Amino acid sequence: MTTTQMLSLNNVELYYDHVYALKGVSIDLNEGETVALIGANGAGKSSILRAITGLSPITSGEIHYQGARLDGTSAAEIVKNGIAMVPEGRRVFPYMSVKDNLLMGAFTRTDKTQITKTLNDVFERFPRLQERARQQAGTLSGGEQQMMVIGRALMAKPRLLLLDEPSLGIAPKLVQDIARAIVAINRDENVSVLLVEQNSRMALSISHRAYAMSTGSVALSGVSRDLMNDDRIKAAYLGGDLE
């Protein structure tokens, strides 16, 4: 694994809905890495993703991506630069076909033959989507929708994939499938992954490093395997729900 830095947040503060959602957060992510952000609801994990994608403009601090300043650029520009996001709650286009949903993922790309190639790659990765290509996305099951929005993000040919709570509301068996898919994407396509998860166990098991968030700032960080055995993490994030 190379250690080229891909993304870094430097003392980022984000104020919205009349509260500080992020209070001086600094995190970084290297090329090829999968980094997890874990923590309870409202800890600021999703706010970090909103800040990176430009959906919520940051109040202070700096975000750098591949050596250039990222904050302040438009959401569309950020997608063009190779950052694709799988939003919380999936956010499928419910009355569009699965295929049209996927094609929306390639919205900023122009080369038709390359888009078709990526579409076939996505279908190969998630054969279920090909079976349902003409079906309206709103009629898919939660797990299928999650695969579809991951596929939709891949259609942008991203260098960095942001995933916001991909296991939320998904049947446990499918959570494993999704976890496997994330590992495979990170490994095969040289896509770096920033994973936000409340399911800390899953997040730590598939990431290289992790940041544990608490009320808008980073409480702990380190190599995921170590964090898994860290007593503080066990108490605060993994809970007592050992299977």
Next chain:
Amino acid sequence: MEQILANGLYLGAQYALIALGLTLIFSLMNVLNFAHGQMYVFGGFVTYTVVAQLGLPFVVGLFVSAMTLAVMGAFIEKFLFRPVIKKSTREESTMLLAAGIAFFLDAVILLIFGEKQRGVPKIIDGVLNWDFRIIMPYDRILIGCLAVAMIIAFILFMQYSKTGRAMRALAQDRVAAQLMGVEVDRYSMIGFALGAMLAGLVGGLLVTITGVNLGMGGPTSIKAFLMIMIGGAGVISGAIAGGFILGMMESIGLTALSSYGDITYLVIFATLMVFLAIRPQGLMGKPWG
């Protein structure tokens, strides 16, 4: 019977086109465009100017109407609705703005085109008489067919073009569309221009049959709102269904109720009130499909 059906289809096609423009703007921007009827009247006057005054072919008139209204729509979105939507947190603001634009356009039409009823010479002569079951002038048939062709073209555009797909995405999930890289401002402007263009096209089509006058704007807006209420706001299929249903109801009403006086719209409104009490979301009540 066949005559009523034919009249209803002819009217319905025009109405559906008007409703499509209105519903497109509504679904993209959550704006109820009260000025839609005025845009239609404006389109009619533009075609009248090009065809009757400048003596150019009808097709040119239609084209100029479409372009004029598209540009007008783009400007109205960019300089009026966009800043208001950005600054205001209340939905009434855009409604008031739309109502203001309606009055403004009425005044502009009065200033430029005057208060007289205007029409253009018949674009084709002759009447189709099918065994006295359907009697319909050829120009009405042509205009009806043109309207249907435009509806089909619009649907194909929304369904298969990249721009159409982006607009559907924006209507269905604004945030997700932004995350795909769709520029909200740009596509709101395109959508508004397209909606206004449709209004202008219908104005250009109908000026050949019924002519156009200043007073038609307000009632046309109301009819357009009726249609999208019947069909369900923000849905393509709903706008089309609403258009044809209203056209058909008018056609039936004018024939069946004529002996009771001019009560067609009274009956339509009463029916609609009952219908909306039972099904407030309209026939196809759901966001864009």
